[in-house]
Amino acid sequence: MGIRVAVAGASGYAGGELLRLLAGHPDFDLVAATAHSHAGQPVSAVHPQLTGLGLTFTATGPAALADADLVFLALPHGRSAALAAELPDSVKVVDLGADHRLADPDAWARYYDGPHAGTWTYGLPELPGQRAAVAAADRVAAAGCYAATVTLALAPLIAAGVAAADDVVVVAASGTSGAGRTAKAHLLGSEVMGDLSPYKVGAHQHVPEIKQATGATGLSFTPVLAPMPRGILATVTARPTGPVDPREVLAAAYADAPFVRLLPAGQWPHTAATLGSNACHLQATVDLDTGRLIVVSALDNLGKGAAGQAVQCANLMTGLPETTGLSPYGVAP
Amino acid sequence: MGIRVAVAGASGYAGGELLRLLAGHPDFDLVAATAHSHAGQPVSAVHPQLTGLGLTFTATGPAALADADLVFLALPHGRSAALAAELPDSVKVVDLGADHRLADPDAWARYYDGPHAGTWTYGLPELPGQRAAVAAADRVAAAGCYAATVTLALAPLIAAGVAAADDVVVVAASGTSGAGRTAKAHLLGSEVMGDLSPYKVGAHQHVPEIKQATGATGLSFTPVLAPMPRGILATVTARPTGPVDPREVLAAAYADAPFVRLLPAGQWPHTAATLGSNACHLQATVDLDTGRLIVVSALDNLGKGAAGQAVQCANLMTGLPETTGLSPYGVAP
Amino acid sequence: MGIRVAVAGASGYAGGELLRLLAGHPDFDLVAATAHSHAGQPVSAVHPQLTGLGLTFTATGPAALADADLVFLALPHGRSAALAAELPDSVKVVDLGADHRLADPDAWARYYDGPHAGTWTYGLPELPGQRAAVAAADRVAAAGCYAATVTLALAPLIAAGVAAADDVVVVAASGTSGAGRTAKAHLLGSEVMGDLSPYKVGAHQHVPEIKQATGATGLSFTPVLAPMPRGILATVTARPTGPVDPREVLAAAYADAPFVRLLPAGQWPHTAATLGSNACHLQATVDLDTGRLIVVSALDNLGKGAAGQAVQCANLMTGLPETTGLSPYGVAP
Amino acid sequence: MGIRVAVAGASGYAGGELLRLLAGHPDFDLVAATAHSHAGQPVSAVHPQLTGLGLTFTATGPAALADADLVFLALPHGRSAALAAELPDSVKVVDLGADHRLADPDAWARYYDGPHAGTWTYGLPELPGQRAAVAAADRVAAAGCYAATVTLALAPLIAAGVAAADDVVVVAASGTSGAGRTAKAHLLGSEVMGDLSPYKVGAHQHVPEIKQATGATGLSFTPVLAPMPRGILATVTARPTGPVDPREVLAAAYADAPFVRLLPAGQWPHTAATLGSNACHLQATVDLDTGRLIVVSALDNLGKGAAGQAVQCANLMTGLPETTGLSPYGVAP
DSSP: EEEEEEEEEEEEEHHHHHHHHTTSSSSSSEEEEEOGGGGTBHHHHOGGGGTTTTOBOOOOSSSHHTTSSSEOOOOTTTTTTHHTTOOTTTTTEEEOOHHHHHHSSHHHHHHSSSSOOOOOOEOTTTTTTTHHHHHHHHEEEEEEEEHHHHHHHHHHHTTTTTTTTTTTEEEEEEEEGGGGGGOOOGGHHHHHTTTOOOOSTTTTTTHHHHHHOOSSSSSEEEEEOSSSSOOEEEEEOOOOOOSSSHHHHHHTTTOOOSSSSETTTTOOOGGGGGOOOOOOEEEEEOOOOOOOOOEEEEETTIIIIIIIIHHHHHHTTOOOOTTTTOSSSSSOO | OOOEEEEEEESSSSHHHHHHHHOOSSSEEEEEEEEEEEETSEEEEEEEGGGGGGOOOOOSSHHHHTTSEEEEEEOOOHHHHHHHSSSSSSSEEEEOSTTTSSHHHHHHHHHSSOOOOOOEEEEOOSSTHHHHHHHHHHHEEEOHHHHHHHHHHHHHHHHHHOTTTOOEEEEEEEEEGGSSSSSOOBBBBBHHTOOOOEEEEOTTTHHHHHHHHHHOSSEEEEEEOOOOSEEEEEEEEEOOOSOOHHOOOOOHHHTSSSSEEEEOOOOOOOOOGTTTTTTEEEEEOOOTTTTEEEEEEEEEIIIIIIIIIHHHHHHTTOOOTTTTTTSSSSSOO | OOEEEEEEEETTTTHHHHHHHHHHHSSSSEEEEEEEEGGTSSSHHOOGTTTTTTBBOBOOOOOTTTTTSSEEEEOOTHHHHHHTTTTTTEEEEEEOSSSTTTHHHHHHHSSSSSSOOOEEEEEETTTTTTHHHHHHHHOOOOOOOHHHHHHHHHHHHTTTTBOOOTTTEEEEEOGGGGOHHHHHHHHHHHTTTTTTTOTTTTTTHHHHHHHHHHHOOEEEEEEOOHHHHHHHHEEEEEESSSOOOOOHHHHHHHHTOSEEHHHHOOOOOGGGGTTTTOEEEEEEEOOTTTTOOOEEEEEEETIIIIIHHHHHHHHHHHTTOOOTTOSSOOOOO | OEEEEEESTOOOOOOOHHHHHHHHSEEEEEEEOOOOGGGBBBBBHHHHHHHHOOOBBBOOHHHHHHTEEEEEEEOOTTTTHHHHTSOOOOOOEEEOSSTTTTTOOOHHHHSSSSSSOOOOEOOOSSSTTTHHHHHHHHHEOOOOOHHHHHHHHHHHHHTTTBTTOEEEEEEEOOGGGGGGGGGGGGGBBHHHOOOOOOOTTTOOOTTTHHHHOOOOOEEEEEEOOOOSSSSSEEEEEESSSSOOOOHHHHHTTTTTTTTTTEEEEOOOOGGGGGTSSSOOOEEEEETTTOOOEEEEEETTTTIIIIHHHHHHHHHHHHHHOOTTTOOOOOOOO
């Protein structure tokens, strides 16, 4: 008899990837998938990749979820808190949304509407001490996709004191699934194929999460929409505080992390190599001209950036090995 | 203690996908991966999606393979026969190449160089009687990617006598991984992105295999290169021999097939929904204007069209459940 | 002093391409661009590729258009007739929509809502006699994108009596711009990238137009959505009535056509080679297995399939050389 | 009688785009296109988008070129100097390669083999004073694609003293045509579609050119390969020297530049909007968190980044209006 899990908001892209991972998970039994506007429809009508799953969407609400041992919330940002408050304390919860990530209510207020919902244990197990914290928690706010990508690249360098925290410059490009499945003209295939374009330049709502998770005190973050369905590639640069080999710091930080891989010297990350997996690939060097530290990080925004991250946290929260039901290997080419 | 398996020709795209599937297979132990020109290199240098696998390519030859219980041959067409002949009889073999598929030496001679290597059990378990035949065989020639896509759409209609066998028209578009990883200018990303182009029009080497597997006696087959890494979509049309609902015939044919899915009426196949999976999705209708039967079939050319197909056969040959280590669910979007 | 032209419905993809072509046309002066929901906005807010054009959308209606010598209607299907009826007889009109293409009201009624608007001169100048007919007309219904692609491949073979008209099978794949810029979830970049999928299988509204334009009496037409912004590739097969080299028939038909090119033997069309141009590339052969004639045709659905076609017609209607302001050369790679 | 122009190295991507632009240029007569390994072949065999051009490649060498009034050199980096030395002084030359761009022989020696070829007038007419310098020159080294993209974004800010020159951070992503048409496995469509990956991180050969052209004294430059055939998007950040609106500086710098466009506030550049054009689109802001200036620049690497740039220079060198034969409007979607 497995652990009973449910997904709220299962009609979105992160929700669909969660269902895929849970369908193949050996210890989780998927007992409910809710979706407000698709209640009553077969899951495969929305997610044709799950044809054969034999599951039907139910309406989102505590009734559909309270029976589970663990609930994943894959709702739009700002919608998790109300639903979470209605779930019994006995139900463990992993929130894929932004609602419970920020410790600072002011940072929340600057970028989001509505009251700050409170702060849950941050779901990025590779941060120092965080694996144990997640394992001990009943409520976990899984790291966001951009934040996970940047944090895995940067946090060890700041923690080790080798990178200055006050002048970090990040440019990160994401596949289009990061923008969700709501029909918007600027996300049409005709618009995005063959195109690169930045957005929310100079003022992105994920800046506070990244600063909180990395320890950066000054962060210039420019996100770019890239012509591919999945994947994030972050180029992170920071001034060194002294001579350092950033590869040594990263290698030490992730020596025991099953999903975060420092690539062999000379081999740089490819987002395609992480597709469908829970892997994050890293590489680092020192810039010849300026001496800046450059770390490049790649992951699947729906994998280690969302659904995979959430399952990894759920594994820890339920006492399973961290890697259960998750692949470190991408689907490529 | 698992079943010992090895892959010859593991540096190609089908080989890489085989390694990925075998790395996650619960009953197969991957003991060797050979690659002529990459011997001595880590597998992840060629397949960065397999970073962390900790395997090194060895030279292709019987020495590296004879120790396995089952060997997968993922070599270029025409190279399997010589190597297979050097393997002990006790080693089961699944050939992903074309060498042992054709029953007719003349058909072989028309499209390939060198002598005909002989005919092995055809590895498409969904054909009538073929699941048992594969399970009983020590040597299996896994169906080719185009042949699998077209055969799953067409064979039941010809077998049931509802489609005329002498005037089948197929147009099938494939992602670029079907053309292999040898560097050729016309396969550069700059050339293929944004482009559709047919090739080998009117005379494709896979026509004899498709005719043999489907029972078609006249087949016009036009392959098209499509701007995506993976996936085949085949549009198969045939004249009906009388009034028929092709959906009923297909539903009956695949009632017990775990990987072949007739979609609900009105829902048409998407190649993206099969990415990374061993699924084949089908839909059919009768053309309003001509009365022709139209069946559309989609699969992942490296999954059900190659590596997944081969693992499915290997499962049967070693007494495992057909679905072991294979997912019916695609990675989408 | 140039010829005054205006575009109604200029906010769509065909409208945007029209504006681009007209901005570079040496003899047409663009005096108005209308767009119902974007009136008052600069054109470049909707079409950033036209930054610098310095034009503002006005509301769609006869007032904005009656002052032009020639009006292009790039409205949704079914919207042209009402507007056209309000334009003075002295204004020449090219309709890019389907409203005035069909001669048979029953065919219209089968696929479209509303009354049949009447039949205008068919705007595909490469058909026999049609160049002169277009030049003499004041109202022209430019050929649709699929119809143009298929007709240029097929009409000469039926006209020459070398292809049977009653059993034509066509599979044609189109880039996503053919589906328009209205925001729909199934057209999101996340959905279409990496995906091939057929639609309206067995009953497409363009079948009557293709039959009318080609002389085909039986036509199985399967359209496929392809992961690229532009381009149509049509694979057209028909039974021959006797021994024939289809290349000779096509070469003769297009000896004097500046935009339709039979490629050298052995070279097959690439949609990418026609991007941004008014070219249509053709190649043909006889299928080795069935003897069917196979013709493959490629063009830019927004070029020779829409805006370029319309400008070509407008050139003829205003006494200009057919090629004015149009390029036969694609933008590639 | 037009100005006689020739292209050396016309079989590459930049060469093909040059031929396309020259075929449509009203004042240039294309008299020769040379290509070492394709001599004797029709141009359309290599560039199918130029079908109908009716030109044949000749062997690269002074004999084929000396008869022209102006020669474009589109050769691999390091090959221009030898050929240029053999051309008569009376022949004007525009070099699209890197050979004659750098003023500092040491910078050349650090990244390229062979002796430094000397320094020609730098072909980026939008730099202060450079339009006149190009117009007066007989030998021009057209700006490289990355350098043009970054320089147009950054040079005015450094020249105006509002951006610190010593700590510039640039991440720039390019379509695959920037990597040329030589067949290499890592540039296959199967590898690049769906993938983002950086390369030459921390030590790129274009750093000296960018520093020279912009006045930057410290430049961290990370190039990324993006899954599209064309386009460069550069994100340029620099510390301000004081309070400044970077839009004002850019607006003033390009008030009279026909091809460089500062977009309206709030609208950010899209590479797709520049496809096939000679346009460069810019937008700028001040980062909320760090106060850094952020300028984003987009252009077509084969257009304003190569062939279009070269034609713009050639126009100036021959006394034509700068814009002759060049479009400021992109082909989109």
